[in-house]
Amino acid sequence: MKIAIMGYGTIGSGVAEVLRVNQDILQKKVGEPVELKYVLDIRDSIPEDNDKLINDFSIIKDDEEIKLVVETMGGIHPAYEFVKACLESGKHCVTSNKALVDACGSKLVAIAKEHNCNFYFEASVGGGIPVIRTIYHNYAGENLTEITGIMNGTTNYILTNMREKGADFDETLAEAQRLGYAERDPSSDIDGFDTSRKTAILLSMASGNRCRHEDIYTEGIRNISKLDFLYAGKLGMTIKLLGSVHQIEDQYFAYVVPMVIPKSDPLFSVDGVFNGIRIVGNCLGTTMLYGMGAGKLPTASAVVSDIIAAVRHQNEFQGIGWSEKMISIEPMSSNAFSYLIRVEGTYDDIVDDIKEFFLNEDSVLSPIVLDGRNDEFALVTDIMFEGDFMENVKEFEAKTGRRIFHFIRTKKDNSDDI
Ligand SMILES: NC(=O)c1ccc[n+]([C@@H]2O[C@H](COP(=O)([O-])OP(=O)(O)OC[C@H]3O[C@@H](n4cnc5c(N)ncnc54)[C@H](OP(=O)(O)O)[C@@H]3O)[C@@H](O)[C@H]2O)c1
Structure with missing residues (x-):
């Protein structure tokens, strides 16, 4: 299969390197050579792979020999237009670009389906960690x-x-x-x-x-x-x-x-x-x-795993179900957490207030005090909805005149049950 890389920075050059270093392994695994024909880059010269360098995207789009295009330019535009045009020409596309996948992923999957080719994006999350394939296929x-x-x-x-x-x-x-x-x-x-x-x-x-x-x-x-x-x-x-x-x-x-x-x-x-x-x-x-969630070769390795998938499924859409239907995410206020809070002053004279706003009736206050500090202390609240917690912070500060310097969320109540 002849392929092109668009964007020859950290990841694009890493993909070329993995293809070069592992070419025999790849050929054995997919049963045919994977040959890099073009590198699209806006710079005029690139130290390696100079003979493959082009500046004009239409050469890739119009070359029928090119069956797969790797997009490693980053950003949404012109990455979206380039990938869309390649998919519409029936070329498989592989990207490491999370901005593109986040903004246009479902649209590009639909275009791939329509043109019986594939849009893969394993490297867009977790670099070299195969999380997309694990979630989508293995689980x-x-x-x-x-x-x-x-x-x-x-x-x-x-x-x-x-x-x-x-x-x-x-x-x-x-x-x-x-x-x-x-x-x-x-x-x-x-x-x-x-x-x-x-x-x-x-x-x-x-x-x-x-x-x-x-x-x-x-x-x-x-x-x-x-x-x-x-x-x-x-x-x-x-x-x-x-x-x-x-x-x-x-x-x-x-x-x-x-x-x-x-x-x-x-x-x-x-x-x-x-x-x-x-x-x-x-x-x-x-x-x-x-x-490794990033880095030249780990990320390139994930891109190459997508290239292998595309060679193996070169005549069919591999069936990733990503609909255009929007889901709505519940507001942050409806999540429940405990909170590590840092409170101004010492705790002796505000124990009742702390219990009123941050602890359940039967909980005991376990203050955390750092050696040599009497200007603040910390505690972990009982579990409450974020919306209630925010209200309670305001009311506590108003009633006691003490500030909550900072809070950090901790284990959510339902994370063990689901
Ligand atoms: N680096 C990582 O560890 C990592 C990990 C996972 C995912 N990613 C993602 O992978 C993508 C690429 O990242 P990177 O680190 O390789 O970025 P990079 O080093 O900046 O490489 C991008 C390359 O694409 C070139 N380029 C930009 N626009 C172009 C265009 N219109 N035509 C042709 N070439 C163009 C850039 O040229 P100029 O430099 O001249 O602009 C640059 O050489 C990004 O979406 C990033 O989020 C990166």
């Missing part, structure tokens, strides 16, 4: 009730370093940027939008319908401090940025927030730039996928 017989993951290596690297070095957010981000683990403009990672796009794709895969990442409540990690880690550490817990989707009958819940998680959670040990995705099914129970 096709499951009622998936929860998918929760650490899906952004940059934020996980920052949070891991804050915990290990007792450092604050700003200095850890600056170090991550210096070492190349964070972009110069890190907003998409640290404000949670990258995780939100991936969460939307996972919810789409689990539900078979469309959802918009804009509808997913998203908080990043800018406000996490070393004090938060000290309190979490006293509880034997840690803080992770999680993207989470829950399905309870026909209701969908989804959010991206930093959460305090216990050692018993398999995501606790997912550190540094690694990703982990915990999947819960009604018969399966809990399972976790773990690995």
